[in-house]
Amino acid sequence: EMVMTQSPATLSVSPGERATLSCRASQSVSSNLAWYQQKPGQAPRLLIYGASTRATGIPARFSGSGSGTEFTLTISSLQSEDFAVYYCQQYYMWPPLTFGGGTKVEIK
């Protein structure tokens, strides 16, 4: 099974600052990597797919990079609505499709 490891578990950031979230795969997933945002009481929302392509309607302050086993989600200038939990997911190898454990971005 492909194991996805996210770090850090919690990231404390001030509004307007940059946030950098990491996701590591136990084996190469090429660019078959997606990022999701989830707020309390809501379903996840797709942010990024193909490691670096923003989904429809996602602001340009969200960017994804990486390939193989190392990936990064960057939020260039955190807005109040960006405080949430972020998950990465690989869709290169299945079953199963696998998610990382999540990174909670909280207000500093």
Place this chain on the structure above:
Amino acid sequence: EVQLEESGGGVVRPGGSLRLSCAASGFTFGDYGMSWVRQAPGKGLEWVSGINWNGGSAGYADSVKGRFTISRDNAKNSLHLQMSSLRAEDTAFYYCARPSGSSIPSYFASWGQGTLVTVSS
């Protein structure tokens, strides 16, 4: 607009069974694979099962293999998850999720709001 609406959740005793459904609208259901993803309260996301566009191929997480069965009815735009031999660790919100295309391995562009399954005596 893509809409996915889950139903069928509830409280069930360990060892019991439950059938979840997902009603889809706003897109051509038969063109897409579909999956179920679950989330235990306060925990992360876990893919449970997926099925391709015509039901000819399906996959399961090891944690549910042999106990859960995914199916679909393209004529009724509906997805189902038959769950049996339920355990306490199956307690979770169950989301219906639509990938980007007809096959199973994909990212999930659309999600339902989830239905809560609680396994408790």
